[in-house]
Amino acid sequence: MAIRREDTADCFVMPGKMVLPVQYFAGRVGSKFIISLRDDKKILGVKCPKCDKVYAPPREFCEKDLAKLDENWVELGNEGIITNYTIVNYNDRHLPLKAPYILALIKVDGADTPFAHIVSGIDPDQVTIGMRVKAVFAEKTTNTILDIAHFVPVID
Amino acid sequence: MAEYFGTNAEAVFATMPERFIPEKVQDVDVTIGYDITGEGGGIWLVAIQAGTLKAEKIDSELPECSASIKTDAETFVGGSLGRIDLNAAMFAGKFKVKGDISVMTNILPKAFKKFSLAGEEQAEEFISIKAMPSINQRFATGAHMGQWFKGLMNKKFYAAKCPSCGRIQIPPREVCAECVVRSDDFVEVGPNGTVANMDIVYYASPDPLTGKVRSTPYVTLYLWMDGTTPGECLSFDLNPKDTNRIQRGMRVRPVWNEVRNAGIDDLLYFEIDD
Amino acid sequence: MAKKNRNVAIVGIGQTEYSSHKEYQNQPEMINEAVRAALNDANLTLDDIDCVVHGNMELFECVHQPDLWHVLGTGSYGKPAFRITTGGTTGATVVCAADNLVASGLYDVVMAIGFEKLQEAGSTTAGITNMADPLWYRHLQTGALTSAEANLLIDEFGGERSRRAAMKHRIMMDKNAALNPRAHRRFGLEYEQLEDLMNASPPLVGELRLIHMCSQSDGACVMIFAAEEKAREICSRPVWIRDHIAVHKEEMVANNYAWEKPETSHHRAARILFERNGITDPVEYFDVFEMYDPSSWWGLDWIREFLLLDGDEHIKMVENGDLNIDGKLPLNPSGGVTSANPIGATAMARSAEAALQIRGDAGPHQIKKEVKHGLASGFGGTMWTVLIMLEKDLDWQEVG
Numbered sequence: 001m002a003i004r005r006e007d008t009a010d011c012f013v014m015p016g017k018m019v020l021p022v023q024y025f026a027g028r029v030g031s032k033f034i035i036s037l038r039d040d041k042k043i044l045g046v047k048c049p050k051c052d053k054v055y056a057p058p059r060e061f062c063e064k065d066l067a068k069l070d071e072n073w074v075e076l077g078n079e080g081i082i083t084n085y086t087i088v089n090y091n092d093r094h095l096p097l098k099a100p101y102i103l104a105l106i107k108v109d110g111a112d113t114p115f116a117h118i119v120s121g122i123d124p125d126q127v128t129i130g131m132r133v134k135a136v137f138a139e140k141t142t143n144t145i146l147d148i149a150h151f152v153p154v155i156d
Numbered sequence: 157m158a159e160y161f162g163t164n165a166e167a168v169f170a171t172m173p174e175r176f177i178p179e180k181v182q183d184v185d186v187t188i189g190y191d192i193t194g195e196g197g198g199i200w201l202v203a204i205q206a207g208t209l210k211a212e213k214i215d216s217e218l219p220e221c222s223a224s225i226k227t228d229a230e231t232f233v234g235g236s237l238g239r240i241d242l243n244a245a246m247f248a249g250k251f252k253v254k255g256d257i258s259v260m261t262n263i264l265p266k267a268f269k270k271f272s273l274a275g276e277e278q279a280e281e282f283i284s285i286k287a288m289p290s291i292n293q294r295f296a297t298g299a300h301m302g303q304w305f306k307g308l309m310n311k312k313f314y315a316a317k318c319p320s321c322g323r324i325q326i327p328p329r330e331v332c333a334e335c336v337v338r339s340d341d342f343v344e345v346g347p348n349g350t351v352a353n354m355d356i357v358y359y360a361s362p363d364p365l366t367g368k369v370r371s372t373p374y375v376t377l378y379l380w381m382d383g384t385t386p387g388e389c390l391s392f393d394l395n396p397k398d399t400n401r402i403q404r405g406m407r408v409r410p411v412w413n414e415v416r417n418a419g420i421d422d423l424l425y426f427e428i429d430d
Numbered sequence: 431m432a433k434k435n436r437n438v439a440i441v442g443i444g445q446t447e448y449s450s451h452k453e454y455q456n457q458p459e460m461i462n463e464a465v466r467a468a469l470n471d472a473n474l475t476l477d478d479i480d481c482v483v484h485g486n487m488e489l490f491e492c493v494h495q496p497d498l499w500h501v502l503g504t505g506s507y508g509k510p511a512f513r514i515t516t517g518g519t520t521g522a523t524v525v526c527a528a529d530n531l532v533a534s535g536l537y538d539v540v541m542a543i544g545f546e547k548l549q550e551a552g553s554t555t556a557g558i559t560n561m562a563d564p565l566w567y568r569h570l571q572t573g574a575l576t577s578a579e580a581n582l583l584i585d586e587f588g589g590e591r592s593r594r595a596a597m598k599h600r601i602m603m604d605k606n607a608a609l610n611p612r613a614h615r616r617f618g619l620e621y622e623q624l625e626d627l628m629n630a631s632p633p634l635v636g637e638l639r640l641i642h643m644c645s646q647s648d649g650a651c652v653m654i655f656a657a658e659e660k661a662r663e664i665c666s667r668p669v670w671i672r673d674h675i676a677v678h679k680e681e682m683v684a685n686n687y688a689w690e691k692p693e694t695s696h697h698r699a700a701r702i703l704f705e706r707n708g709i710t711d712p713v714e715y716f717d718v719f720e721m722y723d724p725s726s727w728w729g730l731d732w733i734r735e736f737l738l739l740d741g742d743e744h745i746k747m748v749e750n751g752d753l754n755i756d757g758k759l760p761l762n763p764s765g766g767v768t769s770a771n772p773i774g775a776t777a778m779a780r781s782a783e784a785a786l787q788i789r790g791d792a793g794p795h796q797i798k799k800e801v802k803h804g805l806a807s808g809f810g811g812t813m814w815t816v817l818i819m820l821e822k823d824l825d826w827q828e829v830g
Contacts, residue, residue: 001341001343002341003300003303003342005298005299005300006299008299008302010299010305011296011299011302012297012305013296014294014296014297014305014564014565015292015293016294016295017290017292017365017366018291019289019362019364019365019367020288020362020364020552020560021286021288021553021556022287022289023285023552024284024285024456024550025454026282026284027459028282028454029456030283031280031281031283035283059502060455060462060503061459061462063501063503143283143284144285241450243450247617247619247640247641249626249627249630280454282454284453286552295564301566327565327682334680350689353578353582354581354636355576355577355578355636356577356635356636357572357634359634361556361573362552362553364557364568367556376570376571378578378684380689386688387685387690388688389687389688389689390684391571391683391684404581420566420569
């Protein structure tokens with residue numbers, strides 16, 4: 001009996017699964033950031049002594065010049081601006097909300113780098129780059145970035 | 157009393173009542189004996205019963221306990237403070253546990269707040285998250301492995317024969333990588349085989365297909381299937397009923413699933429061919 | 431030997447301590463610690479680095495493309511960077527890639543990074559099992575835990591002698607680790623405990639006991655490679671890469687335990703590498719061998735495979751103490767893989783430790799006599815091998 005690769009009569013598709021337990025550590029710097037969100041409802045960043053850049057979320061070293069940053073903590077504002085955004089229009093089990101919702105890059109006051117978060121309290125078609133938003137902190141904390149529940153537009 | 161790391165063994169036991177968390181051990185009934193050798197050592201008996209604690213130094217030998225620990229005072233104090241890695245001490249034979257080891261690993265950490273030096277700062281809080289990613293997948297067999305699974309469905313083992321060197325690959329592969337030629341010829345082999353090598357697995361690891369821990373012991377066989385070349389082998393599970401009898405060199409036969417759908421489950425296991 | 435456009439030297443080495451837990455650092459922070467140590471060791475800054483090669487073993491931490499996120503710590507911001515992931519061999523493959531990138535003339539100075547944070551992996555054994563062929567072997571494999579090699583050794587040399595030799599190997603590694611401040615596991619084992627450990631250590635699989643098996647460690651290793659001209663300019667004690675070889679065998683893992691044992695990838699790698707470099711007696715030639723020994727049973731067997739020994743010569747070498755740190759050919763003066771196994775860094779740490787021995791900078795576990803010729807191995811996948819030859823002097827004879 002000979003089987004060529006063209007003989008597709010008896011090809012099957014086998015279901016598979018991959019399940020692995022994992023645990024991630026935020027590290028000393030990341031922990032301070034999360035604990036501050038959780039306990040003090042304050043957003044912290046770090047300032048590079050060499051290039052003056054203010055990073056939020058904080059990191060231990062400046063990725064450009066390797067300067068040590070974790071002794072230069074700065075308290076940032078709970079408000080900021082949307083530097084860019086996307087509308088999530090599909091549902092999947094790993095997503096934090098039901099579609100549609102706004103996922104935006106938000107640069108909080110005092111920071112030079114934006115981070116991604118959810119914007120609520122506004123229709124997805126109303127969001128604009130440059131819009132001012134403020135953080136709403138979670139009532140039930142989870143030791144994650146979702147200790148900020150989401151951002152909402154600042155109404156003048 | 158001999159001091160280690162600024163404290164002593166006596167203090168570890170003396171602070172137990174204030175470190176005890178009764179609500180965590182309401183349904184626990186254990187006794188733990190401590191035979192602590194060297195200067196500052198002694199014999200202590202700790203009983204945890206339905207949320208109550210009794211910890212006392214005794215003058216006699218240890219009675220029968222749920223778990224009994226034998227170690228020297230320095231290792232005991234260092235381990236209690238977290239300054240000595242008790243796992244390492246256990247490997248090195250400096251910290252011995254007799255009886256139910258889960259008392260050490262599961263019950264004690266629940267029952268007591270950590271022992272620390274007076275005035276020592278609380279441990280730093282480090283944030284972590286645990287996750288169990290679960291991803292569904294689909295794998296295509298292709299023609300060669302397709303033939304293999306079709307064979308299983310019909311209670312047959314099909315292997316691929318290299319037209320150049322003649323070796324018989326099982327499960328079949330599309331090429332013989334030694335000769336770098338296609339292996340398109342199939343031959344039926346088995347169904348019985350000889351145990352070339354085997355692993356008796358005692359270590360319970362999570363099954364990556366389900367995340368559930370496998371029950372042990374189980375045996376993995378490396379088989380020289382009848383009609384194949386002796387440098388090739390098929391790996392499969394042994395019927396658990398034969399775990400205590402199996403020996404290398406023994407003859408085994410396949411046991412098939414009643415319901416077969418061209419998958420690995422078509423074959424249940426191999427068992428000793430008496 | 432393999433054709434090279436130009437010679438390549440190791441000019442900087444940085445390692446974190448290896449340990450069971452580093453909850454005070456995230457992944458890029460841990461890597462950064464080793465990056466800074468290597469730059470410091472080479473007396474270079476990030477500006478001097480032309481290219482970064484990054485690697486670890488997929489699946490353990492379940493983070494895909496970590497090289498992107500890790501720019502925070504690797505220093506590859508704005509630079510060409512590659513990711514390599516070849517299972518257990520990753521660290522050694524990263525070394526080979528850096529060697530190739532410099533030897534080819536593409537880059538003058540290349541930084542190579544290997545890391546793993548196994549505290550973050552819930553189960554190393556489940557992770558390794560997931561590497562197996564999903565159609566067949568994923569259902570059957572138990573990670574890298576096996577007793578099959580031990581069974582073969584016992585066939586050949588008897589239970590008592592084999593078990594004693596494997597445990598002596600383990601204690602020898604622990605004694606070396608005791609000298610190495612970066613080693614993860616330092617139990618303080620003594621040869622008098624040999625019989626006790628043979629019976630008391632919990633069995634994992636068949637003859638393989640917990641004490642025989644490698645650790646699950648956190649840590650990062652970083653090495654900096656430079657072309658000959660640059661190396662002479664910036665480094666007073668460059669260590670030269672003479673040659674490297676990678677051998678991937680096509681078999682299923684199981685075929686290594688077939689009725690007739692095939693030539694292993696280790697033996698094939700050593701045979702070809704030594705032949706093309708004119709090494710006829712590796713035991714005589716090399717002054718240090720840093721072997722990727724995932725367990726003491728494999729470690730014991732692989733002495734014969736790598737050093738192309740016959741019969742019971744490898745067991746005799748263990749019995750006679752020839753592989754001790756003060757012996758004829760010191761094996762793993764660092765303590766080896768049973769003492770520290772941050773998997774993506776492990777195979778690189780073998781080359782790094784051999785190079786430190788050649789430089790005379792190993793620290794408390796420095797071999798006392800002069801080290802001129804080093805051998806370092808990597809292991810992974812379905813029995814893959816990387817073998818690397820390091821030299822103190824650029825004075826070897828070309829063969830063929």
